[in-house]
Structure formats: structure tokens, C-alpha cells
Amino acid sequence: MNTRFIKISSATPEPIFIDDAAEVLLRGGLVAFPTETVYGLGADALNPEAVRKVFAAKGRPADNPLIVHIASIEQLFELGKDISPIAQTLAETFMPGPLTLVVKHSSIVPEIVTAGLDTIALRMPNHAVPLALIRALKRGIVGPSANLSGKPSPTTAQHVFDDLNGKIEMILDAGPTEIGVESTVLDTTTNPPTILRPGGISRERIEQAIGTVQTSKEIELLKRSPGTRHRHYAPKAKVVLIEHRNVAQLKHALHQFKHEGKKTSALVYSSELLELSNGSTFHKLPETIEGFSQQLFDKLRALDQLGSEIILIETVTETGLGVAVMDRLRRASEKM
């Protein structure tokens, strides 16, 4: 298949390109699109054949349900049901934005979308391109991250091209995504609601809106069941985390991997650690958590392409967006 690569305006998407992409979706084809978090792989959410192609293109296990992207609160009620007052408050407060709400699903949703669960994950992206596309199609659009399953999520159209060229009809390129990590997934069918995946909207902001929430980790600890965690967001290289500003730990790791003859690079942001740089193997990430988050997946992919065997990464403070970033770093380093 010949994948069409189309540059589109992120502020005012050209109607001609939106109509073109909507046409592909209507015919059951796949279109990758930008969002404020990461690029998504779109298909008509009400067309099971099209949704099946999404699982195939990504190599995604059939038991991992998809997020459906919506462009209006009405669609929340069309695709979901028994929407709680708390879920409504969250929708009013954070949609559009990087918060995905898990609610009970209505009867129009194909089983393949939800992997047979009685719930559905719904999100309204804060980006003009997918909003225009959903309106043009007049349907929800499934949108898992547009990467091969298990790889770092794509934050540029080039990342999508690298993973999915030849497997999908179209890639809409509106430049690098703003946030760089995926949306927060919040299950509103539990009381209190449960954060299933930390992401672009912090726990603190959710709790300001609706009061205390719990995390799936806390529940697991409570049940004393470790749960199954897959290696995820992972580059080919082995990722080793270095504590913030821990000079001794970084020195030790550099020494060890040099001794083992491993091609080693480091992603750091504090001046203490940057000073240990021995030339080209060190890459600086921004000191702000927003900047760090925006660039992380791009740097991981770039270092993979350079053939790094080991990537040392300086950790971030685990508050606000830092919770989502640390979640991705731990998954990449397999230490969950």
C-alpha cells in the first residue's frame, strides 16, 4: 500500500485535506492524525472491519481495547451510557484535553473496539485536526497511538512513517505534538474513580475538580496482586535510570558499560550530570517537565537509530506531569 503523507495546518486545517481523510475513513481505511498528546491511528469506530485493520497494522493484542475520539459531549452520551455526575463534571472541566474517561458503553459500539469489556474509553482531543475529522465523518474515531505495539509513542509524523509506512492509507502531518506523553486514562465506573494510566492531566488537577481519586497501583497493593505489566514505550536499547543529580551513580554506570564495551548514551538535564559528558554521547533534555515530556519519545527513537545499546536517563520529580513521565521511564526500563 502506498501511504500518502499530507502536511496540514494545525491551527486551521485545510478542508480539502480533512474531506480527503474523512473519505478514506468512510471507506474503512486508516489515517494517522496529530493530537495534543501523541499521534493517533484513526479508523471509523463503528466499522468493525476498519477497527480490525488498526489492530493488525500496530501488531496490537486483541485484548487491549482502543480509545474512541469524540468531538462533542453528545457523542459521550451516544457511545457511553450511565454517565455519572462525576464523569459529567470531568467532561465539562477537561474536554477537550488529555483526559480519557472510561464509562459503560452503549449498544452501538462494536465489540472489537472494547475488547469485549462492558466499558469504553472516550477522549476529546484538544487539536483542530482530529476535531475537524470527527465532525466530517460524523462518527467517533478509534485512536490508539500510531506506533508499532510496544514501541515509544509517536510525537512526530516521521515517527508514524517509520513504524507504519506501507500499512496505512494516510498520515496527516501537523508538526510535533505539544505534550509528548499520552492522555490520562480515568475509570469513572469505580468509586472513587481510578487512574488507570497517568498522563497529560495530573492527579492534582483531577482531584481539584472532583475530590480524591485512586490509582490502579494503589488498588493492586491493596489486593496484593502484582498484576501483569508489559515492557512498553521501549526503545531497542536497554534503558537505565539515573537518579536526579546523582553524579556518583552516573559515573559508576558510565564506567561499567564502558568496561562491558557497550555503546552508551545519556539523556540528562541537570548541570551536574551534563558536566560528566564525554562528547557526543550526551544529549540534553529541557529542565522543565513540559519540555522533557515533549522531547522524551523523540530522543529515545533518535538514540535507537544511532545504534545505542544503553541509554542512561536522569529521572524527574514525581509530581504533576512528572508522574506520567516517570511511569513511561519505568516501563521503558522494565522496572515497574
Ligand code: TXA
Ligand atoms: O493520548 C492518548 O490517549 C493517545 C492519543 C492518540 O489520543 N491514544 C492512546 O491510545 O494512547 P492507546 O490505545 O495507545 O492507549 C489507550 C489506553 C490503553 O492502555 C488501553 O488499555 C486503555 O487506554 N483502555 C482503552 N479502553 C479501555 C477500557 N474500556 N477500560 C480500561 N482501559 C481502556
Ligand code: MG
Ligand atoms: Mg499506545
